[in-house]
Amino acid sequence: MSMDIQQLTDVINQFVTDKGWYAEGSRYPQTPRNIAVSVAVEAAEILEHFQFGDEPKDRQAIAGELADVANYLFQLAYLLEIDLEQAILEKLQVNYGREWV
Template sequence: MGLSVPIENNWQQFHAPANMAKSVSIEAGELLECFQWGDEPRDGDWEHVYEELADVMIYCIQMADVLGVDLDEIIRSKMAKNAKKYPVEASRGSSVKAE
């Protein structure tokens, strides 16, 4: 996708899968913090929400790159598993988690 960090930053050395997973979680926490006290972002600051969402996505994409996986492939695979686990006729309109 072309979101790799420029070589001159020399940050690739920190891009181990564990570091990437930690970074995804940290950035997701920052995204959640935007909605800490309500259903709308604090001070109506949607731009901050978009920036935090972008940070989460960047780390996810970089992690996929580090792992050498195809995002389309792993997403389609997971969606197929979810379709089997949560068939429409049994799960439509329900938030009950399957066993």
């Protein structure tokens, strides 16, 4: 099944809602700051797979870490009301115009 960014974001938000994490008084407040921290933590977990080598030993495990980063990233964009798809396209356009040293 293929989904676009908005559809994935909707699925992620439904999961977070179902878990009660958007509810007032949640043990896991879904604030932009907390989600931004989670993006960084999960991104660091990707690095563990490359700590002592150039290739990950467990591709399924690293796929899970990449999914964690994407889930938090999509949720952060949602919380900040950023159209992530548009932001990606705009950033690519900027990068096409950059000089790479």
